[in-house]
Amino acid sequence: MSGSLNAFGHIAISDELVTFLRTAQSVTVLTGAGISAESGIPTFRDSQTGLWAKYHPQELATLQAFTQNPDLVLDWYRWRRGLVARAVPNSGHLALAVMEQCVPRFTLITQNVDGLHARAGTKNILELHGSLQRMRCSAANCKFSLPDWPEETTPRCPQCGALLRPDVVWFGEALDPHVLDLAVQASRSCQVFFSIGTSGVVEPAASLPYEALRAEATIIEINPQPTPLNIYAKYSFLYPAGQVLPILAATVWPDSS
Numbered sequence: 001m002s003g004s005l006n007a008f009g010h011i012a013i014s015d016e017l018v019t020f021l022r023t024a025q026s027v028t029v030l031t032g033a034g035i036s037a038e039s040g041i042p043t044f045r046d047s048q049t050g051l052w053a054k055y056h057p058q059e060l061a062t063l064q065a066f067t068q069n070p071d072l073v074l075d076w077y078r079w080r081r082g083l084v085a086r087a088v089p090n091s092g093h094l095a096l097a098v099m100e101q102c103v104p105r106f107t108l109i110t111q112n113v114d115g116l117h118a119r120a121g122t123k124n125i126l127e128l129h130g131s132l133q134r135m136r137c138s139a140a141n142c143k144f145s146l147p148d149w150p151e152e153t154t155p156r157c158p159q160c161g162a163l164l165r166p167d168v169v170w171f172g173e174a175l176d177p178h179v180l181d182l183a184v185q186a187s188r189s190c191q192v193f194f195s196i197g198t199s200g201v202v203e204p205a206a207s208l209p210y211e212a213l214r215a216e217a218t219i220i221e222i223n224p225q226p227t228p229l230n231i232y233a234k235y236s237f238l239y240p241a242g243q244v245l246p247i248l249a250a251t252v253w254p255d256s257s
């Protein structure tokens with residue numbers, strides 16, 4: 001079923017969906033870069049602007065790139081941290097924080113490293129791909145991590161002397177197995193699974209909606225572009241998340257929005 005426009009040209013939420021969500025006991029949400037697009041953070045598969053237009057994220061977000069040219073990779077992450085610091089959570093992030101307050105069991109799984117869900121007030125967040133906020137030691141056998149970035153241009157680990165790196169998952173790297181395990185459990189045990197603002201092409205996150213589907217959850221997708229998941233979604237809203245989510249929250253939970 002597709003989300004449609006009502007007679008006033010507004011996004012319409014069907015009575016059936018309102019009743020269903022009001023009585024839902026457990027909701028799991030997966031977000032991707034699209035949820036932060038309306039906060040001015042470019043999505044991964046958008047072209048980059050300015051200084052970084054000549055680089056692909058895939059060329060910079062790798063251990064190989066960091067090993068070959070740490071200053072270049074750290075400068076790119078500093079640029080992204082600057083964008084995020086100037087950004088504010090948008091109405092989509094805020095509506096998900098409202099949803100968490102209204103649903104008995106709520107888990108938000110995000111592929112984003114921008115921290116905007118936490119700044120919007122959501123509490124139960126699984127950051128699958130890490131966080132731009134933190135740094136950690138790049139040596140495989142060293143567990144040192146820092147909650148913020150130090151001032152130095154190319155900071156080194158105070159314990160072992162190796163370079164510090166952003167605490168994010170790079171292409172070709174494994175996810176934190178504990179975080180991934182919690183995400184799989186939350187996907188397998190929910191009644192409703194929202195997929196919001198993700199192209200659904202990067203594993204293992206891309207498989208989570210299918211885990212939910214196998215466990216007979218109802219899939220709801222919000223993305224202006226249809227993705228491979230679209231045909232499995234019982235409800236699909238082909239509109240920006242910052243437009244759909246506030247209307248959805250205000251219609252389903254009018255006293256909390």
Ligand code: OAD
Nearest residue numbers: 032033034037043044045111197198199202223225240241
């Ligand atoms: P992508 O850049 O692949 O996809 C962004 C999705 O957001 C697209 O499907 C857009 O159609 C959609 N979109 C754009 N604007 C939107 C809006 N206002 N509301 C809702 N949706 C919108 O980003 P991800 O799917 O997050 O991983 O990419 C997944 C992973 O690929 C990233 O976490 C990153 C990258 O490789 C790592 O760095 C490990």
